[in-house]
Amino acid sequence: MKTILYSGLTANGNYGSSETGQIPKQEELDDLNKRAKEAGNIVMGRKTHEIFNDGEVFEGFDVVVVSTKSILKEAEVVKSPQEALEYLNKRGYDKAFVIGGVTLANAFLSENLIDEMFINIEPYMEEGLKLKSIDGRFQNLKLLGHQEIEKSGIVQLHYKVD
Amino acid sequence: MKTILYSGLTANGNYGSSETGQIPKQEELDDLNKRAKEAGNIVMGRKTHEIFNDGEVFEGFDVVVVSTKSILKEAEVVKSPQEALEYLNKRGYDKAFVIGGVTLANAFLSENLIDEMFINIEPYMEEGLKLKSIDGRFQNLKLLGHQEIEKSGIVQLHYKVD
Numbered sequence: 001m002k003t004i005l006y007s008g009l010t011a012n013g014n015y016g017s018s019e020t021g022q023i024p025k026q027e028e029l030d031d032l033n034k035r036a037k038e039a040g041n042i043v044m045g046r047k048t049h050e051i052f053n054d055g056e057v058f059e060g061f062d063v064v065v066v067s068t069k070s071i072l073k074e075a076e077v078v079k080s081p082q083e084a085l086e087y088l089n090k091r092g093y094d095k096a097f098v099i100g101g102v103t104l105a106n107a108f109l110s111e112n113l114i115d116e117m118f119i120n121i122e123p124y125m126e127e128g129l130k131l132k133s134i135d136g137r138f139q140n141l142k143l144l145g146h147q148e149i150e151k152s153g154i155v156q157l158h159y160k161v162d
Numbered sequence: 163m164k165t166i167l168y169s170g171l172t173a174n175g176n177y178g179s180s181e182t183g184q185i186p187k188q189e190e191l192d193d194l195n196k197r198a199k200e201a202g203n204i205v206m207g208r209k210t211h212e213i214f215n216d217g218e219v220f221e222g223f224d225v226v227v228v229s230t231k232s233i234l235k236e237a238e239v240v241k242s243p244q245e246a247l248e249y250l251n252k253r254g255y256d257k258a259f260v261i262g263g264v265t266l267a268n269a270f271l272s273e274n275l276i277d278e279m280f281i282n283i284e285p286y287m288e289e290g291l292k293l294k295s296i297d298g299r300f301q302n303l304k305l306l307g308h309q310e311i312e313k314s315g316i317v318q319l320h321y322k323v324d
Binding site: 136137 | 177294298300304316
């Protein structure tokens with residue numbers, strides 16, 4: 001199972017807060033959708049699910065919500081990152097596509113469960129939360145590619161976790 | 163006077179600590195040198211000056227060290243970002259090239275003195291310090307360009323502060 005993290009950071013390196021009103025640009029959602037399709041599934045936290053749950057973004061995907069509390073009809077709810085991967089593995093997927101938010105991203109990173117990352121650097125600065133390094137350690141990455149997403153000003157970095 | 167910040171961040175958005183032993187790659191130093199030449203000067207903090215002061219990196223540049231304490235023969239010492247800009251202005255420069263470290267970068271950012279930024283995203287993750295947003299505010303940026311520096315794995319983002 002290859003686990004892919006898809007995440008955004010501001011140009012000054014912060015994980016933008018959903019409370020400052022910055023919503024993802026359409027180009028970024030389209031890109032997310034395209035890359036998620038290669039996995040067939042999307043793994044997210046409870047809050048991210050609430051924000052995006054308009055029934056459209058996740059259409060056609062096996063949606064997995066990591067939450068210790070939620071009960072949902074429209075998605076599989078699991079209690080931990082490990083349980084999400086076990087569920088997807090049982091369902092026959094060879095990739096898991098994790099989109100956050102930051103709490104879930106850090107849970108996956110701190111347990112060293114991420115094999116590949118897409119980091120979208122957004123063209124703005126703001127204060128915010130932090131994306132942790134794996135297990136608090138220094139971690140080398142291999143740059144697989146970089147591109148601007150359409151003409152959005154967002155530069156997407158693609159890494160393999162060494 | 164156009165003030166340019168040249169700075170690096172880890173892939174998880176931290177300002178790498180000089181204490182973890184990650185030294186800049188030669189490709190990055192060459193790039194820094196090339197861009198600094200367009201300004202003719204380099205502005206830095208005391209610690210950065212200590213780290214880099216091998217007499218080679220700064221050769222041919224008007225070197226300005228922002229420090230409230232230092233007395234140096236080989237560089238102009240000023241007490242604040244504003245004073246650095248005044249000094250360079252008097253010397254006839256139309257650009258100031260600021261390379262950090264993080265304390266000085268944040269001093270320039272918090273006083274909203276930066277017009278343009280080069281942010282080099284390094285291909286590794288680690289814990290570290292933070293690059294603040296300007297004045298703690300949300301700040302839009304315009305992406306002027308992006309490129310990998312040679313084959314270093316470092317992706318350089320180039321922004322105009324809107």
